[in-house]
Amino acid sequence: MPDTASSNLLPVKRLTVGLTNLCNLDCDYCLRVAETEHLDFDLLSDALEQARDYGVMAVTYTGGEAILHPRFRDVIRRTAALGLSYSFVTNGWHFPKIAPTLVETKNALYRVFFSLDGATEEAHDAVRGQGVFRKVMAAMALCRFHGFPFGVNMTVTKRSVASIEAIAVLSARLGADVVQLMHMLPTSEAYDRKLSLTPDERRAAEREALAVNAILKIQVQFAAGSSMPAPGTPCVSLSGETVNLDCRGRLTLCCTLSDFRNAVGEGDIVADLRTTSFREACERVHRLALTQRERRNAALAEGQLDAEFPCHFCTRTFDKAAWQTPALVQLGRATTSSLFPATARL
Amino acid sequence: MTTFRPHPSVVSTEVEDTIVLLHLDTKRYFTLNSTGAAIWKHLSQGKAEDDIVSALTEEYDADASRLAASARRLLEQLEKAALIERA
Structure with missing residues (x-):
């Protein structure tokens, strides 16, 4: 592991897990690939224990929609049984x-995050x-009834910025305790033109x-990817504090980059947990985080425009925004086995 | 015969034998106990007040006049909170 004292790297405290890339909705700005890949439960179970x-x-x-993982209830129970707190994002x-199942595991439930795209039924739907707005409102009512802490996530686009x-x-009145905002990361030139700020x-x-945060009693904040014009540690991923497990069982640098729609590069993927221990994989993530941080600091020093916004910078430098270089078109996805040949197994 | 229906701005969801209501205009939450939930389900099916009381009489081992009074009281409260409206 890199020297955390000299590098300002933090120990890994949080794991994000892309349980599935399946979703029942089809939001136009979504950055995830639309596939039907579910994370293997046994692999996750082992990874959680190692992570703990x-x-x-x-x-x-x-x-995707995490709840659509075929063993979501088992996932939650296993997480709670290991003494880990959990949260999840849902539509x-x-x-x-x-x-x-949340009632059963309430002591371990940190927060449910609901995705909203507008403050009205018309805007969200x-x-x-x-019908989606009414479904999410009913879900919040259930949270209120059971006493589950919940927050709201919103991707900020041209459409929703106002x-x-x-x-x-709305979130405050409904009883949410946090609103997390994220800038949209475009997955095509058309969506960039139509929706990017x-x-x-x-x-x-x-x-x-x-x-708004200064006025309301709940937290209203950009969760990641907001303007950071000075060199430093811009996010939990580049600080080393958070690592991501994707739905193919691979440890990656950041959930935002994972399974990115129309991506070419997979440099953010550091290890397959079928063949690499969680500890070794985290050490690789830390090395990558340090390298990426240095790359971003250098870009800031050169005055590169997108370096100010960390998520935009990482999507470009990890070749996630392949549409920006249209000469290169993704024809197929590299498989796990081709990325991690058998000889690499420990 | 009075018939009520859920207010169009109300979202309802069941939790075991209770119902949780959220009024989207006022952002206020309400819960209905099992009897209230039964009344809510009947009025959501378009039943008039008398038919609701008849249905409750079949479902509950209680005096019809008491059930009618309970239903009336709840419907008044629901209407006052704008959770239902006259059909």
């Missing part, structure tokens, strides 16, 4: 089905489909979030 022993204390499950559609305050007020607009959105 390595010092991980909390797990966040994402997707709310299937939430009632798993609420009883325009992106996610008819509703930051309205989303925050300019850097100036992104900075203005961040100022708006700060202003």
Whole structure:
């Protein structure tokens, strides 16, 4: 492992897990590939135990729609049984089905994060489909009833940027305790043109979030990827504090880069947990985090525009935004076995 | 014969034998106990108040007049909170 004292690397405390890339919705700006890959439960179970022993204390499950993992209930029970706290991101559609399992494991539940795209039924359903707003509202009602802590996630686009305050007020009134905002990361030129904010607009959105945060009693914040014009440690992934397990059983640098739609590069993937211990994989992630941090600091020093926004910088430098170089078109996905040949097994 | 229906801005969800309601305009949550949940289900099916009371009489071992009074009281509360409206 790199020297954490001299590198300012933090020990790994949180694991994000892409449980599945299957989703029942089809949001146009979504950055995940639309496939039907579920993380193997036995692999996850073993990884969680190793992670706990390595010092991980909390797990966040994402997707796709995490609840659609065929063994989601077992995943939650196993996480809680290992003494780890857990949270997950959901669109709310299937939430009632798993609420009883959350009751069982309530002591380990840190927070449920619901994705919202608008503060009104019309705005939300325009992106996610008819009836979705009412489903997510019903899911929040269940949280309120059972006393589950919950928050709201919103991807900020041209379409939603004007509703930051309205989303925050709605969330506060519904009993959420945090609103997490993220800048949209475009997966095609068309969506970039249609939905991306300019850097100036992104900075203005961040100022708006700060202003709303100062007024409301709940936290309203950009969770990651916000403007960081000075060199340093811009996020939990590059600080070393969080590592990501993707739905193919590979440890990667960051959940945002994982399974990125239309991506070419897979340099963020460091190890297959079928063949590498969690400890060794984390050490590789730390080395990669340090390298990427140095790369970003150098880009900032050179005045590269996208270096200010860490997620935009990482998507470009890890070749996730392949549409920016249209001469290269992805024809197929590299398989796990071709990335990690048998000879690499420990 | 009075018929009520859920207010269009109300979202409901069942938890075992209770129902949780959220009014999307006021952002207020409510819960209905098992009897209230039964009444809510019947009115959601478009039943008039008298038919709701008849259905409750079949479901519960209680005096019809008491059930009618309970139903009336709840419907008044639901209407006052704008959780239902007259059909």
